Amino acid sequence: MTITPLGPGIGAEIGGVDLSCGVSLTVFRDIHQAFLDHMVLVFRNQSVEPRSQVDFTELFGAVEPHPLRSRRSHDEHPGVFIIENRPGKPSARNDFWHSDISFNETPPQLSILHAVVALEGKGDTLFANMYAAYESLPDELRRSLLTMQAEHSAARLARRNEKSPATDGKQIQHVPLPVEHPVVRTHPESGRRALYVNPYFTSCIVGMEKKESAQLLTLLNIHATRKENIYQHAWRSGDLVMWDNRCTMHYAVYDYDDTMPRLMHRTTAAGDRPT
Numbered sequence: 001m002t003i004t005p006l007g008p009g010i011g012a013e014i015g016g017v018d019l020s021c022g023v024s025l026t027v028f029r030d031i032h033q034a035f036l037d038h039m040v041l042v043f044r045n046q047s048v049e050p051r052s053q054v055d056f057t058e059l060f061g062a063v064e065p066h067p068l069r070s071r072r073s074h075d076e077h078p079g080v081f082i083i084e085n086r087p088g089k090p091s092a093r094n095d096f097w098h099s100d101i102s103f104n105e106t107p108p109q110l111s112i113l114h115a116v117v118a119l120e121g122k123g124d125t126l127f128a129n130m131y132a133a134y135e136s137l138p139d140e141l142r143r144s145l146l147t148m149q150a151e152h153s154a155a156r157l158a159r160r161n162e163k164s165p166a167t168d169g170k171q172i173q174h175v176p177l178p179v180e181h182p183v184v185r186t187h188p189e190s191g192r193r194a195l196y197v198n199p200y201f202t203s204c205i206v207g208m209e210k211k212e213s214a215q216l217l218t219l220l221n222i223h224a225t226r227k228e229n230i231y232q233h234a235w236r237s238g239d240l241v242m243w244d245n246r247c248t249m250h251y252a253v254y255d256y257d258d259t260m261p262r263l264m265h266r267t268t269a270a271g272d273r274p275t
């Protein structure tokens, strides 16, 4: 197995591993360590079937269907969520910074996206290093963030899904209630602190005046998404990319339209309640 760093302290390409037929315990341990070290792992030229993607994801944690249940999943594997863009059915947009499903009490620790059909040169995904985002803040601000909680809500995502042609305007049955998470979380495996707010799901800082809260969240987002903090992934068909939702945010560039077919399979592995 080879590990080649890709971005500025975030992202690495893993070579010499075929995920289509299961990995040994030793290889799993190496992948796991590389994942903790690099936050985003890229495996090229993988022809993984949905079943193998589920098996690989389950090495890390339970595969769960999307909590809003308004999106299409694979017929035989409800844990495989289909992101498809095709004529007349543009995919739901993800061109906003977020950490997947942070509005859940226990958000997924990681997400895995397999590009079955990629749009080469278009539809890149950007990943931000939230350890570095936290560590590079001024001392005093860092200290004050340590005692803050933020509210995360699915309301915006539910509204987006209802309006999206990808869901045929289907109403969301169960929009989970907002939850509170610490603004700075401690990664349960690395023990490192990471900033854990994102502009899409984080609605406010608990107990802070509305305007002040909005200003602080904007400032933190600008800080977290500075260029030197980002790995930008240019997709090729066959890429499998996994990212750590506990210490990264991501943003899917929407620079294509429904005439350009794109098909991705996504799985997530269950995580802990942020602390």
Ligand code: OGA
Pocket: 083, 094, 100, 111, 113, 123, 124, 125, 250, 251, 252, 253, 264, 266
């Ligand atoms: C996701 C997501 C990005 C993309 O699957 O969580 O944000 O590139 N998708 O489609």
Ligand code: MN
Pocket: 094, 098, 099, 100, 250
């Ligand atoms: Mn996402």
